[in-house]
Amino acid sequence: MTLRTGVSDEEWALRVNLAACYRVIAMYGWDDLVFTHVSARVPGPEEHFLINAYGLLFEEMTASSLVKVDLEGNKVGESPHDINPAGFVIHSAVHAARPDVGCVLHTHTRAGVAVSAQKDGLLPLSQTSLFACVTLGYHDYEGVALNDDEKPRLVADLGANNALVLRNHGLLTVGPSIEDAFLMMYVLETACQIQLMAQSTGNELVHVPAPVVAGIQAQAEQVTRGLGGKLVWPGLLRKLDRVNPGYDA
DSSP states (O other), rough: HHHHHHHHHHHHHHHHEEEEHHHHHHHHHOOOOTTOOOEEOOSSSTTTEEEEETTGGGGGTTTTTTEEEEESBBOOOOOSOOOHHHHHHHHHHHHHHHOOOSEEEEEOOHHHHHTTTSTSOOOSSHHHHHHHHEEEEEEOOOOOSSSSHHHHHHHHHHHHHHHHEEEEEEEEEEEEHHHHHHHHHHHHHHHHHHHHHHHOOSOOOOOOOOHHTTTTTHHHHHHHHTOOOGHHHHHHHHHHHHHOOTTTT
């Protein structure tokens, strides 16, 4: 029996979408060899989620290579692959605390880490930055995330937000779906890149006025027509099918 025939249609569709997300991340250059993660909650009461096989490049990820685990890090079902324990600590903490979160996405991009090392964090310098600033928390660095004691502090710093700057470490976004978590990361990563480019000019920077920042959330929903990541995801999959197909294996 293959993995495809051994899981529900719903889980298989989730696996295909998550594998695609890994490959899209690689397509954008946000991957860090094998060292970051995207996890997705498997529908059902069991509190299981999917995460990448440790050692596979993001561009190699497939639906069948993803590993299903429980909240204690135990593999559910047969898999020849291991998972990264540091990745599990971060993702399991968020999944356990936020039942509204279907996907957790974590990166170590150069722009994200550079902004995470700045005392003032992400600045309201661009229209793009505003969509992240209104739902952004900060978590201080405590070393490599191997300690379960860090979980409550990480969860508290995320709060009800959809994005988190892990200081001196990287970026994290969440969403009810893979598509929404990806779009939030696209916005946050792009805002970080813009900030670094603006700062590199050496010119005085103009911040967006606070009243404009305060009103941006409603405008963000209008821009996406309330569809969030679902608006852009089909196009990304079409592009992925052209440049790196096979994620649905």
